[in-house]
Amino acid sequence: MQNKNIMILCKVVDNFGDIGVVYRLAKALSDLDSSLNLTIVCSNLESFASMAKKIEPDKKSQFFDYKNTRWQILDWNQSEDFTFSSKPFPIILECFQCGRPEWLEKILFDKNAKEIFHIFNIEYLTAEEYADDFHLLKCYTRSPNVKKMFFMPGFTKKTAGLLIDSQFLKTLKESKTLPKNKNEFCVTIFSYEREFVQIFNSLNRIQEAQRQKNPDFCVKVLAAAGKSLPFAKKAWEQTGKKLNFVQLPFLTQEEWDKILCTSDFNFVRGEESLARACLSGKPFFWHAYVQDENYQLVKVNALLEKILPFVCGKNLKNELSSLWNEYNTPGAELNESELYDFLQKSAQGELTAYFENFSENLFQNGNLAKNLLNFLETLQ
Incomplete structure (x- = not known):
């Protein structure tokens, strides 16, 4: 895989359910490829810290060691002067239709941006038939440079399956x-x-x-x-x-x-x-x-x-x-x-x-x- 940079977005709705899935996803990805550069953007670092004890809830930016890898952890709400730069720009995993923080929106939809951005909507788990139909379905954004697609967990071979760390x-x-x-x-x-x-x-x-x-x-x-x-x-x-x-x-x-x-x-x-x-x-x-x-x-x-x-x-x-x-x-x-x-x-x-x-x-x-x-x- 050429682009080793992956950003995972999580807006915590349920106290621990959403971040629990994101935490397991990050672990499973790192288990498979320790050379990945993961950035987790979370709206509630206190919830995250409850299951990943080394997370410091008050820090807007920090690093977290998992086995032989190091993740970057970012608070969803950054200061106005915050900038995120990475070459290549991370593939984005948008979990549970959480949307994107303002600072990320500015990067993705900058009129002067020339690169292609890839967003994958990691949906809620369901056994309903629409999971089969939506998996790998492309969806429109307001820019031709921002490519977005559904990636559906599920219970059939037509879906992405379940997370296994x-x-x-x-x-x-x-x-x-x-x-x-x-x-x-x-x-x-x-x-x-x-x-x-x-x-x-x-x-x-x-x-x-x-x-x-x-x-x-x-x-x-x-x-x-x-x-x-x-x-x-x-x-x-x-x-x-x-x-x-x-x-x-x-x-x-x-x-x-x-x-x-x-x-x-x-x-x-x-x-x-x-x-x-x-x-x-x-x-x-x-x-x-x-x-x-x-x-x-x-x-x-x-x-x-x-x-x-x-x-x-x-x-x-x-x-x-x-x-x-x-x-x-x-x-x-x-x-x-x-x-x-x-x-x-x-x-x-x-x-x-x-x-x-x-x-x-x-x-x-x-x-x-x-x-x-x-x-x-x-x-x-």
């Missing part, structure tokens, strides 16, 4: 060598705000049923820091504090990956944790961000269409589909009979093979970072 891959491989603890069913909870009483009722029932066969059996709940924590804790208290409830501190990305890969069942939310849950090969529920007119259900069912072909049995398919839809409909109650049955099967390891097969299929789509670098090789 080397540390996550190592963590996943190590998790598969660990012996299963037959005395424990470990459940991770990380979602948006919602009611969890029915889930804890089902987990209590599972623990009671399993203890009739194995008195040492316990259900362990790992409640992640964030919006769902107070709701999960309240449900645990309301249902008798019968489970081993662990309140997690804020974790690094690497620590969180390990938990998702080693837990037996994961309740996840958003995009970054969803992608890890899919790749982990463990049974999971996804809590999508609630949208107007319950549009999140369109996204939920699009993902279900990708998962269900790997699940055996009509009843189990229907169970998973109805539970996911209930879980993602505000105010809807979960069918406790179906929920208990589904979680019980998970506790007994009956569902793992289905989700492992789904995961293996996703790996066959390739690594988004590698697919991106391969495409950049074709640029003139």
Whole structure:
């Protein structure tokens, strides 16, 4: 690749989701080519610093060492006299339709500029069909010198696939060598705000049923820091504090990956944790961000269409589909009979093979970072 300079733009909307994806993208790119010169432009360096501890939030410009590479980190809002010069000018990865800072706009659309600028719109992850259609679709800008194109993460070979950094891959491989603890069913909870009483009722029932066969059996709940924590804790208290409830501190990305890969069942939310849950090969529920007119259900069912072909049995398919839809409909109650049955099967390891097969299929789509670098090789 002739142009080794890449600029990644991130305007933080969700506290950690957006920058979490950008951080993983930067790691994955550097893992593949340590000679790349990465510049990350972020609107909230405090959020970035929460997962990359050496970042100094108050610095407008700084360098960050990752393995044997060095990234330049820039605050989105620079002073009026700030100038950015680089030869050649970086290829720009505009994440999640974040737009561009004013100082970058001036460079790109300078009437005297003669070079060609390349922008790739790295979109939000979705299983909807439009991801296939939009991938590598060109879009217009107000200058013929500024070339822009969609680059879509997704769940099919027609998209760019999912991000896979080397540390996550190592963590996943190590998790598969660990012996299963037959005395424990470990459940991770990380979602948006919602009611969890029915889930804890089902987990209590599972623990009671399993203890009739194995008195040492316990259900362990790992409640992640964030919006769902107070709701999960309240449900645990309301249902008798019968489970081993662990309140997690804020974790690094690497620590969180390990938990998702080693837990037996994961309740996840958003995009970054969803992608890890899919790749982990463990049974999971996804809590999508609630949208107007319950549009999140369109996204939920699009993902279900990708998962269900790997699940055996009509009843189990229907169970998973109805539970996911209930879980993602505000105010809807979960069918406790179906929920208990589904979680019980998970506790007994009956569902793992289905989700492992789904995961293996996703790996066959390739690594988004590698697919991106391969495409950049074709640029003139």
